[in-house]
Amino acid sequence: MRDWPAFLLALLVAFALWYSLQERAPVVERSLKVPLQVVGLGEGRRALGLPREVLLRLRGPAPLLEGRALPVSAYLDLSGAEGEVVREVRVAAPQGVEVLEVVPARVGVVVEVEAQRQIPVEVLAQGAWVLTDPAFVEAVGPESQVEAAVSAVGLDLGDEVVLFPFGPEGPLEGVELRPNRVRVVERREALFLKEVPLSLKPPPGRRLLDYAPKTVRLVGPREALEGLAGVAATLQEALGPGEVEVAVAPDLPPGVQTLGPVRVRVALE
Numbered sequence: 399m400r401d402w403p404a405f406l407l408a409l410l411v412a413f414a415l416w417y418s419l420q421e422r423a424p425v426v427e428r429s430l431k432v433p434l435q436v437v438g439l440g441e442g443r444r445a446l447g448l449p450r451e452v453l454l455r456l457r458g459p460a461p462l463l464e465g466r467a468l469p470v471s472a473y474l475d476l477s478g479a480e481g482e483v484v485r486e487v488r489v490a491a492p493q494g495v496e497v498l499e500v501v502p503a504r505v506g507v508v509v510e511v512e513a514q515r516q517i518p519v520e521v522l523a524q525g526a527w528v529l530t531d532p533a534f535v536e537a538v539g540p541e542s543q544v545e546a547a548v549s550a551v552g553l554d555l556g557d558e559v560v561l562f563p564f565g566p567e568g569p570l571e572g573v574e575l576r577p578n579r580v581r582v583v584e585r586r587e588a589l590f591l592k593e594v595p596l597s598l599k600p601p602p603g604r605r606l607l608d609y610a611p612k613t614v615r616l617v618g619p620r621e622a623l624e625g626l627a628g629v630a631a632t633l634q635e636a637l638g639p640g641e642v643e644v645a646v647a648p649d650l651p652p653g654v655q656t657l658g659p660v661r662v663r664v665a666l667e
Contacts, residue, residue, distance in 0.1 A: 427498070428463040429455045432470060434487065438477030439509070444540040445476060446508040446572050452487055458495035472500070479509045510540040517547050518658040519561065519580055523554035527589040527617070530559065530580040534658065537563055539573035550575050557582050589617045591657065595628040596648060600666060601637055607665040618654035626651065633664065641665045 431451045439445060452472045456463060470491045479485070484506045489497045517537050521528035537547045543563075547570055552559035559580050563573035596614040600606040614629060629648040637644070643663045648656065 424460045425457060426460045426463050427455065427457045428468075429453060430468070430470070432472050434505070435471060435473040436476055437473050438475045439479070440476075442512045443476075443479075443509050444512045444572055445479075446510065446540050446543065447505070448474070448507055448572075449502065449505065453499075453501040454489060454497065455499040455501075456491065456495055457498055458492075462492060462495055470495070474505055474507075476507070476509060479507070482506065482508050508540070510542060512538065513541040513544040514538040515544055515547070517563070518549050519559075520549045520551050521554050521559050521580075521582070522551065523585065525588050526554070526585040527587065528554050528559075528582055529584040529586065531583045532577075532580060535561060535578070535580070536576045537573050538576060539563075539570070543570045543573050546570060547573060550578075552580070554582065554585075587619075590620050590623055592616050592618075592623040592626065594626055596660075596662070597628060597630045598646070598662065598664065599630065599632040600664075601633045604633075604637060604639070604666045606633075607667055609662050609664040611662065614648060614660055615657040616650070616654050617657055618651075622651050622654050626654070631660070637664070637666055639667045 431453050434449055434452050436445060436448065454470065454472065456470065462468070470489065472487055472489050474485050474487055476483070476485060484504055486504050487500050487502065489500060491497055514536055516534045518534055519530050519532070521530060535550045537544050537550070546565035547563050548565050550561040551564045552561045559582060561575050561578050561580060563570040563575055593613050593615045596612055598606060598609050616623065616626070616629070629650060631646040631648040633644065633646065641663060643661055645659055645661050648660060
């Protein structure tokens with residue numbers, strides 16, 4: 399049987415020795431950057447505006463602060479957050495370490511519903527049109543950012559291309575691409591991109607009230623696109639009155655194709 403009195407005495411002596419060393423150790427300050435972690439974010443939610451890391455200024459015993467693996471973390475609790483919120487950055491530090499400053503101390507974020515949709519892949523190459531596998535990838539992230547996503551863009555630097563989500567104004571924050579790499583399967587003669595008006599003809603017996611989008615993006619040789627002022631498509635399906643989203647195939651000149659499938663939302667009566 400263990401000699402409990404002796405064991406407790408040894409434990410107390412060890413603790414007293416550790417405490418004595420800590421008390422005698424010089425007190426130092428240290429600044430370091432740590433990743434900002436997020437906790438409490440509801441399922442199916444994404445946060446916009448999060449800094450990747452925060453700066454901490456700490457004070458404590460030199461043996462603790464000067465160690466390579468300092469057990470310090472910073473996190474933002476977004477429990478119950480919805481829309482625009484401002485939350486305090488919290489820091490978990492070992493006993494004896496004092497947190498002097500956190501920069502930023504408070505963070506404003508926007509919490510949105512998570513959305514996803516497919517966007518086309520565009521590979522930038524000099525003098526060539528690049529075909530990839532897959533040709534479309536899935537954009538996942540905050541709803542506003544996913545809705546703004548236009549394409550997944552990469553540079554032709556080899557047989558595998560790394561992609562980044564882009565919108566009309568440039569790169570998009572918080573959008574994840576699945577997959578984020580594609581394989582180059584073919585390089586063709588350079589094609590050009592042009593956006594032109596799309597005119598839509600209703601199916602027999604129906605009147606077209608409205609439709610969107612009213613333009614379509616085309617790719618093809620420069621000569622074929624230069625004189626192209628617009629394209630037309632006819633709704634072939636037997637559609638009833640009301641609003642519906644359908645795929646259409648515009649009438650295109652030889653060598654010209656749409657940049658991905660064309661889907662329009664139409665209102666008929």
